[in-house]
Amino acid sequence: MRTAYTSEQIRTAEHALMATVAEGELMRRAATGLAVVCAGLLPGVYGSRVALLVGSGDNGGDALYAGARLARRGARVEAILAGSRTHEGGLAALREAGGRTVEPPGHEVVERADLIVDGLVGIGGAGELREPYRGLALAAERAPGLVVAVDVPSGVDASSGQVAGVAVRAQLTVTFGACKNGLLIDPGKSHCGRVELVDIGLGPYLPDPDVASLTDEDVADLLPTPEAESDKYRRGVIGIVAGSDRFTGAAVLSVGGAVRAGAGLVRFAGAEAAARQVRNSWPEAITTVLDGPSVAEVGRVQAWVLGPGMGTGPEAEALARAVLATDVPVLVDADGLTLLARDRSMLRRSAPTVLTPHAGELSRLLEVPSDRIEAARLEHVRRAVDELGTVVLLKGSTTLIAEEGRPVRVNATGTPWLATGGTGDVLSGIAGTLLAAGLSGYDAASAAAHLHGLAAQAASTGKSGGHGPIAAMDVAQTLPQVIRSL
Ligand SMILES: NC(=O)C1=CN([C@@H]2O[C@H](COP(=O)(O)OP(=O)(O)OC[C@H]3O[C@@H](n4cnc5c(N)ncnc54)[C@H](OP(=O)(O)O)[C@@H]3O)[C@@H](O)[C@H]2O)[C@@H](O)CC1
Numbered sequence: 330m331r332t333a334y335t336s337e338q339i340r341t342a343e344h345a346l347m348a349t350v351a352e353g354e355l356m357r358r359a360a361t362g363l364a365v366v367c368a369g370l371l372p373g374v375y376g377s378r379v380a381l382l383v384g385s386g387d388n389g390g391d392a393l394y395a396g397a398r399l400a401r402r403g404a405r406v407e408a409i410l411a412g413s414r415t416h417e418g419g420l421a422a423l424r425e426a427g428g429r430t431v432e433p434p435g436h437e438v439v440e441r442a443d444l445i446v447d448g449l450v451g452i453g454g455a456g457e458l459r460e461p462y463r464g465l466a467l468a469a470e471r472a473p474g475l476v477v478a479v480d481v482p483s484g485v486d487a488s489s490g491q492v493a494g495v496a497v498r499a500q501l502t503v504t505f506g507a508c509k510n511g512l513l514i515d516p517g518k519s520h521c522g523r524v525e526l527v528d529i530g531l532g533p534y535l536p537d538p539d540v541a542s543l544t545d546e547d548v549a550d551l552l553p554t555p556e557a558e559s560d561k562y563r564r565g566v567i568g569i570v571a572g573s574d575r576f577t578g579a580a581v582l583s584v585g586g587a588v589r590a591g592a593g594l595v596r597f598a599g600a601e602a603a604a605r606q607v608r609n610s611w612p613e614a615i616t617t618v619l620d621g622p623s624v625a626e627v628g629r630v631q632a633w634v635l636g637p638g639m640g641t642g643p644e645a646e647a648l649a650r651a652v653l654a655t656d657v658p659v660l661v662d663a664d665g666l667t668l669l670a671r672d673r674s675m676l677r678r679s680a681p682t683v684l685t686p687h688a689g690e691l692s693r694l695l696e697v698p699s700d701r702i703e704a705a706r707l708e709h710v711r712r713a714v715d716e717l718g719t720v721v722l723l724k725g726s727t728t729l730i731a732e733e734g735r736p737v738r739v740n741a742t743g744t745p746w747l748a749t750g751g752t753g754d755v756l757s758g759i760a761g762t763l764l765a766a767g768l769s770g771y772d773a774a775s776a777a778a779h780l781h782g783l784a785a786q787a788a789s790t791g792k793s794g795g796h797g798p799i800a801a802m803d804v805a806q807t808l809p810q811v812i813r814s815l
């Protein structure tokens with residue numbers, strides 16, 4: 330499990346650790362680690378040009394001390410002192426090591442640097458970057474040199490990943506003590522480049538994480554493996570209510586996700602046209618053509634997937650009510666979410682419910698514009714859990730999975746090629762399968778997102794390592810291979 334924390338959690342842990350070590354020791358550890366990483370990035374330290382963007386806080390102090398180390402190894406280090414004040418010890422160390430200081434704006438220094446070290450703001454940053462920081466962040470983006478962010482790319486909110494205005498775009502972020510939420514969640518994540526963690530001894534002082542991310546090993550541990558005496562019923566029977574006479578593809582893809590994720594049995598229930606397509610594509614599934622809003626004749630299932638392509642008319646609504654009135658876990662996706670947004674009272678049920686919206690669908694459920702959700706994903710997935718009382722998986726550039734009282738899980742797998750029609754339907758089938766196998770909604774949703782992303786990565790990667798387009802069905806078809814290799 331990878332873990333991440335808010336700025337406040339990091340500060341509290343740092344205070345506790347600081348009480349046990351000599352003054353300045355933590356910054357020394359941080360700056361040493363930073364300097365080692367920077368040196369490793371340069372073809373040779375001696376003679377290379379390094380620009381330090383130095384803000385008024387300790388983040389600037391880290392940059393100055395690391396710059397001093399590089400200067401002692403022969404780098405030509407120039408520090409742009411952008412803050413209203415400058416870390417005194419760091420400044421003295423840099424000067425003593427032969428580094429130069431420059432008044433802002435100093436953009437010419439940024440432009441000629443081989444390496445740009447962003448020490449404008451770290452976990453103490455708040456709100457939009459002010460001048461001259463903003464101009465320096467933009468200059469660093471235009472400049473040809475490599476950009477390394479100290480602790481957090483300046484302009485990224487460390488606790489949430491939000492970016493108000495401009496933020497530094499780094500190729501590498503060197504973070505201290507523990508990972509911050511904002512390094513894992515977009516839009517912040519996309520400003521970080523690769524993230525390297527420098528250990529400063531914070532581990533024993535860290536509280537329970539605010540955010541976590543499953544690894545392959547975690548997911549392998551969560552996945553059920555059939556035993557000798559397992560039969561298809563014990564492995565989990567999933568019911569899928571999806572598709573309509575007009576839309577049949579979503580049904581085929583959702584069933585495909587379930588079959589390929591290892592469901593013991595898939596029972597599909599829906600309109601005639603959808604059922605026909607499902608039978609043609611997946612003879613493994615048992616199909617029922619529904620002639621009314623009831624799933625009583627479908628047979629016993631251990632979990633339902635409700636929604637992909639089912640439509641949003643009165644019949645679909647009555648069917649959604651019938652599925653949600655059952656006493657087994659239900660995963661609601663796509664059209665099912667649109668129906669829920671019209672009447673949230675359908676969520677009053679005793680069994681677990683998992684919702685899997687993208688920002689647009691969540692926008693209807695919460696009555697918040699979807700661009701605000703995209704900009705503040707962590708805040709809104711938590712708000713959704715509070716207001717709706719379910720497990721919520723918010724899809725998107727970084728998929729988040731939230732449940733009351735647990736760290737928000739950030740999905741670490743996937744590829745930009747995954748943003749294509751029908752992949753969400755496949756995800757619903759995977760997550761429904763894991764629910765039917767007995768995983769909690771939180772674990773089922775997080776493990777499903779992980780597998781879905783891995784399958785997409787594998788499907789989009791060619792033999793020579795290049796990447797290319799995938800179709801949603803490729804994701805479903807690649808699942809067995811990915812599960813085998815976990
Ligand atoms: N604590 C520890 O043990 C260790 C901490 N370490 C390091 O310390 C860092 C935290 O240092 P920190 O607390 O000094 O805050 P930091 O991020 O440098 O900046 C705060 C200042 O920035 C300013 N400012 C804020 N927002 C702004 C904006 N939007 N636009 C412009 N300016 C803005 C504001 O200053 P002012 O307004 O007064 O000019 C504010 O006071 C941490 O990330 C890590 O790198 C490591 O050495 C390991 C040990």
Ligand SMILES: [K+]
Pocket residue numbers: 388447448449450451478479480481482483
């Ligand atoms: K920074």
